[in-house]
Amino acid sequence: MDTIATVLSGIRATGRLHFGNYIGAVRHFVTHQQQGNRCMYFIADLHTLTTLRNPEELRGNVIEIVKDYLAAGLNPEGSIIYAQSSVPEISELSLLLSMVQPLGELERIPTFKDLVRKNPDNVTLGLVTYPVLMAADILGPQATLVPVGEDQIPNLELARNMARRFNERFGQTFALPEMLEEMVKVPGLDGEKMGKSEADNAIDINSSIEIIRKRYLERGITDPQRLRASDPGDPYNRCRSIYPLHEIITPGEANGREIAKACIAAHIGCVECKKRLVDNIAVILEPFQEHRAALANQNDYAREVLHEGGKRARRIIKETVERVRDKMGIVMY
Numbered sequence: 001m002d003t004i005a006t007v008l009s010g011i012r013a014t015g016r017l018h019f020g021n022y023i024g025a026v027r028h029f030v031t032h033q034q035q036g037n038r039c040m041y042f043i044a045d046l047h048t049l050t051t052l053r054n055p056e057e058l059r060g061n062v063i064e065i066v067k068d069y070l071a072a073g074l075n076p077e078g079s080i081i082y083a084q085s086s087v088p089e090i091s092e093l094s095l096l097l098s099m100v101q102p103l104g105e106l107e108r109i110p111t112f113k114d115l116v117r118k119n120p121d122n123v124t125l126g127l128v129t130y131p132v133l134m135a136a137d138i139l140g141p142q143a144t145l146v147p148v149g150e151d152q153i154p155n156l157e158l159a160r161n162m163a164r165r166f167n168e169r170f171g172q173t174f175a176l177p178e179m180l181e182e183m184v185k186v187p188g189l190d191g192e193k194m195g196k197s198e199a200d201n202a203i204d205i206n207s208s209i210e211i212i213r214k215r216y217l218e219r220g221i222t223d224p225q226r227l228r229a230s231d232p233g234d235p236y237n238r239c240r241s242i243y244p245l246h247e248i249i250t251p252g253e254a255n256g257r258e259i260a261k262a263c264i265a266a267h268i269g270c271v272e273c274k275k276r277l278v279d280n281i282a283v284i285l286e287p288f289q290e291h292r293a294a295l296a297n298q299n300d301y302a303r304e305v306l307h308e309g310g311k312r313a314r315r316i317i318k319e320t321v322e323r324v325r326d327k328m329g330i331v332m333y
Helices: 019-034 055-072 088-098 103-107 110-118 130-139 150-170 209-219 243-249 258-264 270-294 299-328
Strands: 006-012 038-044 079-083 145-147 178-180
Touching: 006 019, 006 130, 019 038, 019 055, 019 145, 019 270, 038 055, 038 299, 055 079, 055 270, 055 299, 079 299, 088 130, 088 299, 103 110, 103 150, 110 150, 130 150, 150 299, 209 270, 243 258, 243 270, 258 270
Parallel strands: 006 038, 006 145, 038 079, 145 178
Antiparallel strands: none
16 A cells, blocks of 8 residues: 555444454454554444433443453554544534435435334434434545445445535545445354344453353354254354354364364364354453453543544544535634
């Protein structure tokens, strides 16, 4: 890459981070930081307001996520770590962008339609304009690389379209962010995507390995048609939560398929397969948990990281918003 990329991503503060967040997102954040990019990682507390109603829980979650970031290897000197709400220019940019964004496009986004279908009585204006605020998150810092999960691809495409529309109408203003589809879908205990909103589905990265082992042994889903250890299994099609995670975290499995072959040949039972999985989870989590324990009571330090990160992020995003105001004819008298 000839120029330094601006890498941006955020995590909503709906709860403590889980193993899916760590594997699917935060580990990649650290990698981008190590490559010398300008990295901006925020906690999306404003986005969180669309679903979380408890103010104290929200405030606590933000601090805990910062400590998780730090324990995972993010360095406040190498990455800008901030709360979305610490940069009021993001909200202003969201309002300005909403003036050029057709409502119909927002209503057709698959994730919005799904939320309306599931809970039609709780469709707030904030939920409708969620993608516009997300576009402001991305376009404000002039992000060039945005790691996204599959469910957020439509929102990133909307941000790109918004940037194009604005540039065509008012002149070149925004960089077009590129998508990094590196955030893999990490299966939860039930085989669905691991999510903070599903307590029984997720693995808390701060849980002891003993608790994690117990949860996988009791709740992890393997091939339901494999009734005895001597029966051949189908790890690819019928093992919903155990083997798909082996493919992601077990060294060499994605290429060598040692565990898959042993399962198909009935050389390994489901209990042993689960135990091996948790052993590999332990290799990943134990160093993190050691660092995290040292930060457990460092709330003031986490607030300082957010304060300094917010100031740095605001300086960057303020420049963009000033240009947008000027091009749209808005004068701060």
